[in-house]
Amino acid sequence: MVITTEGKPSSAHPAPPRPILPRADLWQHALPRMLGLALVLVGLPFSDGLVWSATTWALVVLMSGAWALWCAAGFRTGSPVPEALAVPILGVAMISGNLLVTLEPEAMLATAIVGMAAVSSGVFLSTLVSAAVLAAGVLALAIGGIVAGFPGQAWARVAAWIAALLACQLAGATRRSVGTQHAQAEELLLQTRRVHEEEQRAAALAERTRVAREIHDVLAQSLGALAVQLDVTDSLLTADPPRTEEAVERVHNARRIAVDGLTEARRAIAVLRADTPPLPEALTALVHDHRTASGAPATFTPVGTPRALEPDVGLALLRVAQESLVNAAKHARGQELTATLDYEEDQVRLTVLSGPTGSGGGEAGPRPRVAGMDGGYGLAGMRERLLLVGGDLTAGPTPHGWRVQAEVPA
Numbered sequence: 001m002v003i004t005t006e007g008k009p010s011s012a013h014p015a016p017p018r019p020i021l022p023r024a025d026l027w028q029h030a031l032p033r034m035l036g037l038a039l040v041l042v043g044l045p046f047s048d049g050l051v052w053s054a055t056t057w058a059l060v061v062l063m064s065g066a067w068a069l070w071c072a073a074g075f076r077t078g079s080p081v082p083e084a085l086a087v088p089i090l091g092v093a094m095i096s097g098n099l100l101v102t103l104e105p106e107a108m109l110a111t112a113i114v115g116m117a118a119v120s121s122g123v124f125l126s127t128l129v130s131a132a133v134l135a136a137g138v139l140a141l142a143i144g145g146i147v148a149g150f151p152g153q154a155w156a157r158v159a160a161w162i163a164a165l166l167a168c169q170l171a172g173a174t175r176r177s178v179g180t181q182h183a184q185a186e187e188l189l190l191q192t193r194r195v196h197e198e199e200q201r202a203a204a205l206a207e208r209t210r211v212a213r214e215i216h217d218v219l220a221q222s223l224g225a226l227a228v229q230l231d232v233t234d235s236l237l238t239a240d241p242p243r244t245e246e247a248v249e250r251v252h253n254a255r256r257i258a259v260d261g262l263t264e265a266r267r268a269i270a271v272l273r274a275d276t277p278p279l280p281e282a283l284t285a286l287v288h289d290h291r292t293a294s295g296a297p298a299t300f301t302p303v304g305t306p307r308a309l310e311p312d313v314g315l316a317l318l319r320v321a322q323e324s325l326v327n328a329a330k331h332a333r334g335q336e337l338t339a340t341l342d343y344e345e346d347q348v349r350l351t352v353l354s355g356p357t358g359s360g361g362g363e364a365g366p367r368p369r370v371a372g373m374d375g376g377y378g379l380a381g382m383r384e385r386l387l388l389v390g391g392d393l394t395a396g397p398t399p400h401g402w403r404v405q406a407e408v409p410a
Helices: 026-046 054-073 083-103 110-124 127-148 152-237 244-272 279-294 311-331 378-388
Strands: 298-303 337-343 347-354 392-398 401-409
Touching (some): 026 054, 054 110, 083 152, 110 127, 110 152, 127 152, 152 244, 279 311, 311 337, 311 347, 311 378, 378 392
Parallel strands (some): 298 337
Antiparallel strands (some): 337 347, 347 401
């Protein structure tokens, strides 16, 4: 027997829970079906020995009508053909075609439609439903063979045709599996792109937050202190009599604050541009500036082998040191300050101790009021920065003064 299978099943109407094939040119999918139908309708009247009985006419009409509906389904541009509608169409085409070729062996051209129906059932129906349609077709072959009184040799041909139908159905199922994998791969690629876009968006938001935090830390502190100095200067100059000497001192303080703010702004820009100096070098400069401005002894000591840190980690420690030095200049004026950067195996610890040093115990002095540690935002800002990089902050009095200690994993 000659078996003609469908070239490319249509993707325009997969079963509802199984959108298998990507939509493509509908003509490309429907054309093989139409050619098969035309071949059967044109070729059957010229089949030698074919008896056009009422049964033959009925089977040809059923088979051709069902397959014509399936061809029309290939041109659907809307939702896929429901499985409840696809099953009777393909089932009628396969059953009537199999009955026709067993009752009228001269109608061999009908195998073209039956073979394509087997392929379509494998592509567009679920595995169990497709197997049921194939079983109905096989049952029709058996009934037709019994009614026609096939001899033993003819049953061998029926068995071969059943094997061919099974191969067609498996070919359709394979196509469905490949189409499903292709659709899943495209969906996975789309999801990957979406995740990548979300990551880029999150990174941009994080960078904007980082820049905003830098601007706040640098400008808010400097401009706030500058505004206070200018307000005091105004009140001193408008006093009666004017307190000129104190006003001049306030002006000098305002200038120093402006210069310090400009320096901090430049340092923040350098950090944002990723060309900040190594952390030990930056801390050395900070302590030197503190010693020069305050006139108090101040030292910085790195411990361990320095290593490169992530920019956010180094910036967080640098900001903690800056805030600690500012607080020491305000509330521990003239007292000795020591800063230590300890590189340990799995973390880096920065310790800033302001106050008298020396061995031995002793009671801690009265707790100094440090901005941010008694209602301000200094301590909260330092802790927030460290939390962002997985670090921790402790601050409080010791027998030797006031200690601020920051630890970050590195």
